[in-house]
Amino acid sequence: MIQAVCIKQVADTETRVKVAADGKALDPAGVTWILNPYDEFALEQALRVREKLGAGEVVVASLGGAGVAATLRNALAMGADRALHLRADAPPPDSLAVARALAAELRPLSPDLVWCGRQAVDGDAAQVGPMLGELLEMPCVTAVAGFELEGRTAVVERDIEGGREVVEVQLPAVITTDKGLNEPRYASLKGIMAAKKKPIEERPAQLGEPSLEVISLALPPPRSPGRVVGQGVEGVQELIRVLRQEAKIL
Amino acid sequence: MSVLVFIEQREGQIRSVSKEALGEGTRLAEKLGGEVVGVCPAASDPGLASLGDAGADRVLLAAHERFGLYDAAGYTRAVCQAAETVKPDVVLFAASAMGKDLAPRVAARLGMGLATDCTALDVEAGRLIATRPVYAGKAIQRVGFRGTPALVSLRPKVFAAVAGAGRRGTVERLPVSDEGSPSGARVRRVVAASSGKVDLTESEIIVSGGRGLRGPENFKIIEELAEALGATVGASRAVVDAGWRPHSDQVGQTGKTVSPKLYVAVGISGAIQHLAGMSSSRCIVAINKDPDAPIFKVADYGLVGDLFEVVPALTEAVRKLNAQHV
Numbered sequence: 001m002i003q004a005v006c007i008k009q010v011a012d013t014e015t016r017v018k019v020a021a022d023g024k025a026l027d028p029a030g031v032t033w034i035l036n037p038y039d040e041f042a043l044e045q046a047l048r049v050r051e052k053l054g055a056g057e058v059v060v061a062s063l064g065g066a067g068v069a070a071t072l073r074n075a076l077a078m079g080a081d082r083a084l085h086l087r088a089d090a091p092p093p094d095s096l097a098v099a100r101a102l103a104a105e106l107r108p109l110s111p112d113l114v115w116c117g118r119q120a121v122d123g124d125a126a127q128v129g130p131m132l133g134e135l136l137e138m139p140c141v142t143a144v145a146g147f148e149l150e151g152r153t154a155v156v157e158r159d160i161e162g163g164r165e166v167v168e169v170q171l172p173a174v175i176t177t178d179k180g181l182n183e184p185r186y187a188s189l190k191g192i193m194a195a196k197k198k199p200i201e202e203r204p205a206q207l208g209e210p211s212l213e214v215i216s217l218a219l220p221p222p223r224s225p226g227r228v229v230g231q232g233v234e235g236v237q238e239l240i241r242v243l244r245q246e247a248k249i250l
Numbered sequence: 251m252s253v254l255v256f257i258e259q260r261e262g263q264i265r266s267v268s269k270e271a272l273g274e275g276t277r278l279a280e281k282l283g284g285e286v287v288g289v290c291p292a293a294s295d296p297g298l299a300s301l302g303d304a305g306a307d308r309v310l311l312a313a314h315e316r317f318g319l320y321d322a323a324g325y326t327r328a329v330c331q332a333a334e335t336v337k338p339d340v341v342l343f344a345a346s347a348m349g350k351d352l353a354p355r356v357a358a359r360l361g362m363g364l365a366t367d368c369t370a371l372d373v374e375a376g377r378l379i380a381t382r383p384v385y386a387g388k389a390i391q392r393v394g395f396r397g398t399p400a401l402v403s404l405r406p407k408v409f410a411a412v413a414g415a416g417r418r419g420t421v422e423r424l425p426v427s428d429e430g431s432p433s434g435a436r437v438r439r440v441v442a443a444s445s446g447k448v449d450l451t452e453s454e455i456i457v458s459g460g461r462g463l464r465g466p467e468n469f470k471i472i473e474e475l476a477e478a479l480g481a482t483v484g485a486s487r488a489v490v491d492a493g494w495r496p497h498s499d500q501v502g503q504t505g506k507t508v509s510p511k512l513y514v515a516v517g518i519s520g521a522i523q524h525l526a527g528m529s530s531s532r533c534i535v536a537i538n539k540d541p542d543a544p545i546f547k548v549a550d551y552g553l554v555g556d557l558f559e560v561v562p563a564l565t566e567a568v569r570k571l572n573a574q575h576v
Contacts (some may be wrong), residue, residue: 003271013503013523017388036272037337091294093367094363121503123384125366127354134358139434140322142351145497159498163442169435179504180497211363215392223529223548232555233563240551240567247533249512250571
């Protein structure tokens, strides 16, 4: 079984966002780069499937600039077999262009499972996974928090408003992963050593015209300063009063 | 400029997020002069004629026996067929679980750009500009589209539905081509959460608990306050990672981004990932024993004290208030 895992390098969730001089992007100065947390669940699940079957290959793919190689190396250390680096020093602003570039590289692999995180925690678009499904002509189930594989059928669970959908999907398929699916492993020392010998194949991303353009990136307006309305139980009546009379909520 | 709006139904009920999308569609259409058309894949008509009052001039019913439950491939086909018929300038979806799954598929099939989870739409020089939070709300991005239709999904609870719009709401059948092959993915069943819990992203009021609760059993006092307020219970990442609460309760950068009318943070210090996910709430109340906790910097109203004393007292006060209102 061939599994492809699409991963993205993102700014650490601890990052305090600063806007770059162009007013359109994140200022990368001082940012720590990590593997997108939702992609960790994707990679972990692919590794578990390979381990359970005792065979197969896990290929990680990522689109981005030179720095992305470090994240791919980290994925290899976690246990992926090989990596594809789709080099794009100025990644496009739209998911469709990214999905098309990934699809062009994944199609020749004929993967049985394509994994993505539910969304990347930078742009929060949550688009590439389902777009890959469409472009690769595969079914796709998004935001999956439960996964069982029975032959060529996967039974997956996803949270929806007020409940959970249980979905049956035929392979080949695209699955995007949510928190709660698994506990991703850490790279072991042995894994880190082994990763040094694993191949990262780099080639230019096949990017077409973007379908969107970023006009601006700005910090949200600061909240007007609030106030402490009281201490302990004595403050409760005042809290109730302000919620009713000032905020007009209760 | 005509606007096509995806109308989401579950178990034959039109979902309120779709009325929010129709409301925004009506505002866009008024600015630009055009009609608002809904498209609803369903097993049978969920009462679409009622959507005239919510702003629809016409609603296309894509009826198919398989469309009772969400069918990604079939719904994609239906919305794309509606787009071919209506030739809209804008297609709106709710950024619900269904809309988030469907909209990118439609975008990829139409080959058009999609802006997801938007919080504002503007028309500038005849072009649609979408505003969307990124980095879970730590920054705000504005994007423009190249080509039409522009595809947009709207964050729930941000856009107002309209009532009494008095548009026609004519229901028309949209024949759906059945490509023969069943979808590779099929929803087997939907498991309802306990007591019809409202999802965090669609809640008017949220009461969230953090590590200050000291243990999962103490969430009882959070649940009681939530019940008194008619609120949904949320949680910080710390308590979700500790296994005290399910992942679906997590508010913040690796959980849900929420914008309720009222957000009550109890025993949550306010890590940056958490603040990102809830700081667009209309009113924030923080209850914490540490007066220097970062949560007080974003709170409109703070109460410094022992949550084990304050929260039950607050619950009692809210119950009294509820009793007066009855």
